[in-house]
Amino acid sequence: MPRSSGPLTLTALCAVLVSVAACAPQDDAPTDTATPAATAGPACSKDKLPTRTAGKLTVATDEPAYAPWFTDNKPESGEGFEAAVAYAVAGKLGYAPGDVTWARVKFDTAVAPGPKNFDFDINQFSITEERKRAVDFSSPYHLVRQAVIAPKSGKIAGKKSLADLRGAKLGAQVGTTSYQAITQVIKPKTKPQVYNSNDDAKKALQNGQIDGLVVDLPTAFYITGAELTDTTIVGQLPQVGAPEAFGLLLDRGSPLTACVSGAVDQLRGDGTIKKLEQKWLAQVAGATELT
Structure with missing residues (x-):
């Protein structure tokens, strides 16, 4: 990657x-x-x-x-x-x-x-x-760390703050700390979407069903570098509490x-x-x- x-x-x-x-x-x-x-x-x-x-x-x-x-x-x-x-x-x-x-x-x-x-x-x-x-x-x-990825041409590409993401529609795999990071750190206005796998979540991102996908940072690098090359890492989320x-x-x-x-x-x-x-x-x- x-x-x-x-x-x-x-x-x-x-x-x-x-x-x-x-x-x-x-x-x-x-x-x-x-x-x-x-x-x-x-x-x-x-x-x-x-x-x-x-x-x-x-x-x-x-x-x-x-x-x-x-x-x-x-x-x-x-x-x-x-x-x-x-x-x-x-x-x-x-x-x-x-x-x-x-x-x-x-x-x-x-x-x-x-x-x-x-x-x-x-x-x-x-x-x-x-x-x-x-x-x-x-x-x-x-x-x-957790990170947010989005289409390069999407509405949240280039955003620099959590406040900029609160109006976005975000998604993550079910049962993961990525989903918890959305609800507990980003706290978007719209309820985040949940997917059975990262494959399903990536398809939703490609189809424009969500504005951004939250995954761990190494996976974010791999997705944006090798799988969905029209996407970018918006940024990594701040660490809350213990690593x-x-x-x-x-x-x-x-x-x-x-x-x-x-x-x-x-x-x-x-x-x-x-x-x-x-x-x-x-x-x-x-x-x-x-x-």
């Missing part, structure tokens, strides 16, 4: 963004938003973990799985940031790539209460207190939560996550901060 000149590392990207608290290196990712972690040690070895299938690790994500998080809707390839993170976590727990099985679960189904058909799910799940009442989360593996963090999602009370968190902590501590961010999420331009 590069746009124009050579790629920047995550650190360099954050340097060109305004008010970039949420772009802190992953070594500094907050741990108070997730279930307390335990170091992935002997108790977290493959032969002792009570996974759904003995000796296998079942990982879930949505259908379709979007870039830059996955490549060509093939999580099993290990290509894309979240696919790579999933296999890195599996490796820390002692699972070879051939021991990993992928399941497809819709976003809103995964965050809902009830038994899960996976060991963990990776699908840009922001860790929130509300969701933690229904599911478990690992330690954060990525910090993120928004993505975590691996597990069943509520899962016996795997501490081990999965320990694996994520190790990957963050040894620099693996930072390297994966630089490979898959590096950008070439910042996004204006909407105030």
Whole structure:
């Protein structure tokens, strides 16, 4: 998803963004938003973990799985940031790539209460207190901001403030923090539109049914740079409260939560996550901060 000149590392990207608290290196990712972690040690070895299938690790994500998080809707390839993170976590727990099985679960189904058909799910799940009442989360593996994209010729292209967006018709995927960002940060006069997937939301944007679409910033860069090239990033939304963090999602009370968190902590501590961010999420331009 590069746009124009050579790629920047995550650190360099954050340097060109305004008010970039949420772009802190992953070594500094907050741990108070997730279930307390335990170091992935002997108790977290493959032969002792009570996974759904003995000796296998079942990982879930949505259908379709979007870039830059996955490549060509093939999580099993290990290509894309979240696919790579999933296999890195599996490796820390002692699972070879051939021991990993992928399941497809819709976003809103995964965050809902009830038994899960996976060991963990990776699908840009922001860790929130509300969701933690229904599911478990690992330690954060990525910090993120929300952004607004719009047609280059649209009514909100070039706008600089939240006030400029309050008269716009906006949309987002159901059950996401992108939707919450519309209602809690932008607070438009018109009720935002909700879509079952980002594909549906992008079609609505193309068809002129909405003026703008809210997604996380890396997805915004990819959509505007590779998918809908007649669109632009209007800007990123201000961070309200603690930085928004993505975590691996597990069943509520899962016996795997501490081990999965320990694996994520190790990957963050040894620099693996930072390297994966630089490979898959590096950008070439910042996004204006909407105030």
